[in-house]
Amino acid sequence: MSIAEGVVQLLEEQSLAQNYTRVKHVWLEIGPLAAVESEALRFCFDAVTRNTLAEGALLDIIDLPGEAWCLGCATTVPITQRYDSCVHCGSYQLQVTRGDELRIKELEVE
């Protein structure tokens, strides 16, 4: 619930700076390490946006890939969770470089 509320709060803050009064469509980017359940967020979003400037807005969730730097291979490898091992060498010496994003990519407003 708190993530959806955070998104609405962000939309309300931005509406003051960017001078819009209604949000019609939200595109959210979410990495696999952000620990966000897309379906739960979608469900919460409808409830949380009721009686706000984003009431009835469409929500699109874009899943971003996760990436880490493998010390063993000295290369970037894909990961789907924080404590994955390297897909090439099996090492756990990975430094996460991408995947914990939770951000608004685009808005359609009026």
Ligand SMILES: [Zn+2]
């Ligand atoms: Zn490796």
